[in-house]
Amino acid sequence: MLDISDDIMTRRESNQPLLSDHVDTRPVIADEEIADRNTIVQLDPDHPGFRDPEYRARRNQIAQLAVNYTPGDEIPDAPYTREEHEVWRTIWAALQPAHQKYACAEYVAALKRLSFAPDRIPQLREVNEKVQAISGFRLEPVAGLVQPRVFLENLANGVFLCTQYIRHHSTPLYTPEPDVVHEIVGHGVTLASEQLAELNRMFGRAVKQTTQPEALEQLSRIYWFTIEFGVLRENGEVKAYGTGLLSSAGELKEMREANLRPLDLDAISHQEYDPTHYQPVLFCAASFEGMYQTLRDFLVR
Numbered sequence: 186m187l188d189i190s191d192d193i194m195t196r197r198e199s200n201q202p203l204l205s206d207h208v209d210t211r212p213v214i215a216d217e218e219i220a221d222r223n224t225i226v227q228l229d230p231d232h233p234g235f236r237d238p239e240y241r242a243r244r245n246q247i248a249q250l251a252v253n254y255t256p257g258d259e260i261p262d263a264p265y266t267r268e269e270h271e272v273w274r275t276i277w278a279a280l281q282p283a284h285q286k287y288a289c290a291e292y293v294a295a296l297k298r299l300s301f302a303p304d305r306i307p308q309l310r311e312v313n314e315k316v317q318a319i320s321g322f323r324l325e326p327v328a329g330l331v332q333p334r335v336f337l338e339n340l341a342n343g344v345f346l347c348t349q350y351i352r353h354h355s356t357p358l359y360t361p362e363p364d365v366v367h368e369i370v371g372h373g374v375t376l377a378s379e380q381l382a383e384l385n386r387m388f389g390r391a392v393k394q395t396t397q398p399e400a401l402e403q404l405s406r407i408y409w410f411t412i413e414f415g416v417l418r419e420n421g422e423v424k425a426y427g428t429g430l431l432s433s434a435g436e437l438k439e440m441r442e443a444n445l446r447p448l449d450l451d452a453i454s455h456q457e458y459d460p461t462h463y464q465p466v467l468f469c470a471a472s473f474e475g476m477y478q479t480l481r482d483f484l485v486r
């Protein structure tokens with residue numbers, strides 16, 4: 186279960202408003218005692234959908250699809266409502282121009298391969314079929330969020346664990362937890378790039394070799410500041426290849442205001458981050474190839 190209550194309390198106590206356009210992209214939770222890939226998230230009272238019994242029932246129904254899912258089977262379709270497809274339309278309308286301006290070329294090419302409809306949420310099943318044909322990566326539904334080690338080690342086997350629910354319709358541009366939009370528009374698309382998919386596999390293999398919590402923590406941070414929030418230079422401009430940026434139009438537009446530091450994996454491995462806010466620090470590679478080589482040299486040792 187993802188416990189977001191502390192984060193929200195901290196924001197409330199410091200009188201910071203909730204961001205209206207933010208995607209919390211954490212792939213993992215901290216409590217290793219209670220979470221496995223079938224743990225169903227209990228919504229916090231501050232969650233936008235907490236007071237909507239229909240939404241909560243649908244969330245549980247979608248989570249149940251994942252609990253009953255057997256890896257390798259066809260992914261069952263989620264019962265999205267008209268309002269939820271409208272959420273996708275709103276997000277997509279904001280993201281399309283932002284992608285044109287701020288997404289790196291590798292992402293734009295991969296996005297074309299998946300060709301999402303603008304007016305309905307793609308089913309995980311459809312995205313999975315395309316991604317698998319391109320990079321061999323398999324998307325598998327999970328009920329909620331999973332432990333860092335479970336999430337990252339699955340990457341070694343070419344498996345990406347995805348949530349299938351979508352954020353509440355009252356806040357189309359805000360979600361306090363990763364939802365299907367982040368999973369598909371962020372990770373699904375990048376896994377339709379052979380090089381980015383390969384980096385995900387390398388992260389998984391590197392994590393499998395770790396035995397100490399500190400080593401896992403360092404790799405988690407490097408994953409965060411590259412795969413989730415990486416930026417690079419392309420023709421002199423700062424472009425995003427990180428899934429957290431590419432699934433939030435608001436954060437994409439703000440990324441050049443961040444403190445941009447050169448890609449330095451040693452520095453990253455000691456850099457703290459807060460998933461509940463726009464990232465104030467980003468690490469910028471000199472090029473896509475430079476980023477790929479740097480990560481590859483580090484992960485394949």
Ligand SMILES: [Fe+2]
Pocket residue numbers: 210211212363367371372413428429
């Ligand atoms: Fe993510």
